[in-house]
Amino acid sequence: MSQPKDTSGSKSxxxxxxxxxxxxxxxxxxxxxxxxxxxxxxxxxxxxxxxxHRMLAAQLLRRVGLHPGQELVMMQLWDLGPQRQADLVRLLGSDAATMTRTIRRLEHAGFVRRHPCATDRRAFIIEPTTASLALRRQVEEVWAELESSVADSLTPDQQTEAIDALTRIERSLAHATTRHASAEQ
Amino acid sequence: MSQPKDTSGSKSxxxxxxxxxxxxxxxxxxxxxxxxxxxxxxxxxxxxxxxxHRMLAAQLLRRVGLHPGQELVMMQLWDLGPQRQADLVRLLGSDAATMTRTIRRLEHAGFVRRHPCATDRRAFIIEPTTASLALRRQVEEVWAELESSVADSLTPDQQTEAIDALTRIERSLAHATTRHASAEQ
DNA sequence: GCGCTTTACTTGTTCGGGCAGGAAATGGCG
DNA sequence: CGCCATTTCCTGCCCGAACAAGTAAAGCGC
Structure with a gap:
């Protein structure tokens, strides 16, 4: 309904x-x-x-040569040390297939190294390279800039209120998601 | 750095x-x-x-045969009538390339039809098919279910607080994004 | 040992999103 | 009129995300 006849004249x-x-x-x-x-x-x-938020994160991460999602993997490696891919998948709630490709790109970029696990020949241990330590500072700067972009124009009270609201929404969504997953099928 | 030796024992x-x-x-x-x-x-x-939120939306949309993002295009078409691709790109803030592919998939699914514009031979007019009207109810149900999944476990006060917080965050992010876009390069 | 299930990882496919590049049409300006 | 920038759309390529299917190894029961 309300078909705009003047579809040609619509520029702003x-x-x-x-x-x-x-x-x-x-x-x-x-x-x-x-x-x-x-x-x-x-x-x-x-x-x-x-x-x-995603747009801004991608924009900032591109300056340090990372794609969205890769920085989360690197953070896990920096903080918890070498891990198996399955551990990264579990911690980040990601997909095994996505992790395989992400790890491969990070390896190709020289930020991680992978070698077979000694005790489990199915698994690979992923570890950050020394070259990635320089990246760590940059990523932390990006993270801080991203956070300030969200919070700078908010008062401390508003920040607390925002986090409360987001936490409540997250709980609500998590509840709905698990409910859906268990209910249907 | 706290190398977890027991990489094999990590199941929950x-x-x-x-x-x-x-x-x-x-x-x-x-x-x-x-x-x-x-x-x-x-x-x-x-x-x-x-x-x-995206995960739940994808889950609900999959039941009506849509992929995330496609429902936004259909909503624009249902509400504003036939439009050019460029209009859809502008309204949804999407990408021209992405819109080309999304429209093609929606056309292939039988939800939209496209014919060349009479006054501008570069443009194509996209219009929803009558077959898509049945989809409209389903999408609105999905939208309502998604909304209730977010808001159901929140009191009216908490909902107002959440919307306020999200609006503030959005303004802050929009400001930062435009500032970045104009500042660098 | 043998068979079965589970786990870890890989590959293929499809989708949204973004970027780059190009073809065609439009419109403005000299 | 011709020249040129802009607009519109298409294509190719890369990446993340999710699903399906497959391989290899580990673990368990017998």
């Missing part, structure tokens, strides 16, 4: 940067969202925050 | 469903996260919420 003429176009649209789209999207206020808010 | 023996394994890990990982991850409390909370 504000396209400035190619990279910020998506963020711009996501930021300004909150007002122009159609009714069926407005129905889920929380859902839509989570969508937008997640997208902006 | 609680793997029930293959699909809930990731959610389970994500939900329980909040306590076992290493120091460098704990540093960014907000960042990490957003990560976890976004992941659970």
């Amino acid at each position: 003429g504000s396209e400035s940067g190619s990279q910020s176009a998506a963020a711009e649209a996501a930021a300004t789209a909150e007002m122009t969202m159609p009714p069926s999207v407005q129905a889920g206020a929380m859902t839509h808010a989570i969508f937008r925050v997640a997208r902006l | 023996g609680s793997e029930s469903g293959s699909q809930s394994a990731a959610a389970e890990a994500a939900a329980t990982a909040e306590m076992t996260m290493p120091p460098s991850v704990q540093a960014g409390a907000m960042t990490h909370a957003i990560f976890r919420v976004a992941r659970l």
Whole structure:
């Protein structure tokens, strides 16, 4: 319904940067969202925050030569030392197949090394290289910058409130997810 | 650095469903996260919420035969009527290349139809098919279920607080993103 | 030992997302 | 009019994420 006949005349003429176009649209789209999207206020808010957050994280990580997701693997290795792939999968809640490819790319980039486990010939031990130690500082800087981008314009009270809200939402989602997984099929 | 010698003994023996394994890990990982991850409390909370939310959305959408992202395109078409691909890209803040492929898959699934624009021979007009109207109810049900999964276990006050917090975070992120995009390069 | 299940990892496929590059059409300016 | 930047769309490539299927090894019961 409400078919806009003038499909050709719809420019707004504000396209400035190619990279910020998506963020711009996501930021300004909150007002122009159609009714069926407005129905889920929380859902839509989570969508937008997640997208902006992921976009910013990718943008910052690209400066240090990492793709989103790879930094989490490196953090686990830096903090907990050499581990098997299965341990990384379990800690990050990732997929074994995704981990295989991520590890391979990190190995090819020279950030991790892998050698077969002595006691279990199925397993591989993944360990960070000494070359990755320089990366660690950069990643921590990125992490800090990301955190400040989220929290800087919030008062301490608002930060506490935000974390509380996110924690509650997470619990709610976790409950729903496990419920769905166990209920159906 | 605390090399875990017992790499073979690390099972927790609680793997029930293959699909809930990731959610389970994500939900329980909040306590076992290493120091460098704990540093960014907000960042990490957003990560976890976004992941659970996307996972649940994908799970629900799969039941109606859609992949995450496709439902947003259909919603725009249902609410605003036939549009050009460029309009969809602008409204959803997506990528032109991604939109090309998404539209092609939706067309192949029979949910949209595309025909060349009369006034602009570069553009294509995308319109929802009548067959997609049945899908609309299902998508709205999915959307409602997703929303209730987020909000059900929250009091009205907590919901308002959550939306406030998410809105503040979004504004903060949008500001940081545009600032980054304009500052560097 | 033998057979079975479980675990660890790999590969293939499909999808969204982003970037780069190119073809075609448009529109503005000299 | 021609020239040129812009817009629109397509394609290829890379990456993360998820699913399915397969291999190899380990563990367990008999």
